[in-house]
Amino acid sequence: MNKDMLRQWADELGLDLIGVAPISRYENVAPQWNPLSILPTAKSVIAFAREIPRGQFLGIEEGTFWISIARQTHPWYTYDLCRRFEDQGILAVPCSPLAPQRWPDGVVFDNAKVAPNVTPSLEYAATSAGLGEVGYNGLFLTPEFGVRQQLGMLFTEYELPPDEPFAGGLCDRERCAACAHECPLGAMGAGKTVDYGAGEILIADIDYKKCHYCKNGAFPDTSYHLAPPNRIAAACARACIACLERKGLTRSASRYKKPFRTREPWGVGIYE
Ligand code: SF4
């Protein structure tokens, strides 16, 4: 088992990005969110991503066709990768987390250290494994696709050569804020700092109560009634697609003949 094999598996499965974080990058992560609480012998966390076609966002951008866009890869990808690890005799644990607001959802049993369920963050794994960074809008961005990807993760006992954590610089969070300006509900307030595995970064303090009522492309997260909605196609995300494309910061954008945004964006408030 080596890194080339991992990349070959990703290619064969049609995954676009894959990276490895050593488990040492989780030393400051609380047990409730730490893969070591699930697999105490874990050595590597593998994060991967699959591009979402730009066309899936277009109906919402045009205001003519609503579809829900999944933020995570189908569990089949994680399942298949774990099977490939285990065919090599290496234990691998698939992880498709539900909304973190849902957990802990039980009682600490006997002498266990954490309550069920432990829910490692996809964004933390993907940042630590070098795929990209969380933008000011709180959504995961990569230099290849901006917000347009689904994420997946697994942990394994095998120690693979790690990738560097993402160095940052894709989201110009101090000066851009196009996402905040284009939120019709003014839900994105002054920033707060959060560490997603590559040092502290500034992200907007989002008023998710407003997002619950957002009619601008947000979809309910049905995994928990208090979970923030899926915002990957909402106005705050589409502003980012347009912004990164305009600045030439998403590599995949060069293949399109026309820009994503061709007119002023639409937007409606809570009472409209
Ligand atoms: S719109 Fe600008 S500030 Fe907002 S997430 Fe995208 S790049 Fe960052």
Ligand code: SF4
């Ligand atoms: S989901 Fe809607 S209300 Fe929430 S930040 Fe995005 S555009 Fe604003």
